[in-house]
Amino acid sequence: MRSTSNPVFRNLQPQQGGYAGFGSAPGAGQFPSNPYGQQPQYPGYQQPYQPAVPTTRPMTIDDVVQKTGITLGVVTLTAILSYALTSANHGLAVLFLAVGGLGGFALAMIMTFGRKQDNPALVLSYAALEG
Template sequence: MRTTSNPVFRNLPKQEGSGYASFGSATAGAAQVTQQFGQPQYTQAEPYRTGPDSRPMTIDDVVTKTGVTLGVLTVGALISYFFVSNNNALAAPFVIGGGLIGLVLVLVATFGRKMDNPAIVLAYAAAEGVFLGALSFMFTNIEFGGAGGSALIGQAVLGTFGVFFGMLVVYKTGAIRVTPRLTRMIIGALIGVVVLALGNLVASFFMDGGFGLRDGGPIAIIFSLVCIGIAAFSFLLDFDAADKLIRAQAPEKAAWGVAFGLTVTLVWLYIEILRLLSYFNSD
């Protein structure tokens, strides 16, 4: 069974098989698609049991709830950016406060199995909006050692959604198969970059710049490119996990969990793209 590098998508129906992805194209049912000699085969799987007041999740639910979540995040980011641009002293509190609240909500949603709770999802979006708005200002403002201004933020946003839609096309066309081996490789790479990032943070307390993973030099550029690549491939696993929920007739509210997981990956991707662009715009 395939898993996902995004912990938000871990609680999925137990289904066997691998194959080409079909996010948004599979009909609701209890079928698992596998690929053998170019012909799809279907094996029976246990579907979710929805209550009398619930209906199975559809791709429209995923799109709608993801749009609402990203809308809340965007509004939060704009408000945060406005306040920080008028009072630079708010930058650090917004970044630290928004980041910590977002992290706590991710942990609560993941380990408390509340990924489909709209209140938690939207609260996370609001907290991350505050975090991203302030962080974007710090990355692009001269007073914080940044450069590029709002134009750099626009480039990062375009780059983020460009990667997202590009990987969605790759997923739907089956250009890259989501296999157990690919999943293990992505999860292993994800663990690797997290360990390196934490090690660099600890090392920075004892030596200037740590291991050089975030100082803007050649190693930092390579590290950011690796992180962007891992985040991009993580979308394939996230789409696959969402596709399983649709095929297993998960209840409608499960779409909030899908929106949550996709937003987590989008936030990470945006930060890495913005960081990379800031390297090229710094003196």
């Protein structure tokens, strides 16, 4: 694997199998080697490590399309709302520009350096500020 100096890509955990997972733990999805589920009945036997059942599933194209559509919808709605408000009162344009620009920059820095790229609240807040 190639290394990078980009702080966003440097902090990502390497994925196995070519699928993106949402917060899956290393070793998730592995099953015990005893296919019959029987435990030996002798003294001193210790139960082998049983990994947790994975709580996530691989990300699909439908997931990407749905999340992109929701984010684009938030950007569009806030852009329409801000246009409607600033067309009636031109004094609000500078305020909206400053809040949207500085707030969007601040959220981008938080998501980049705070390793919170997959936080839905931050992503939708960023989309609203950019709108």
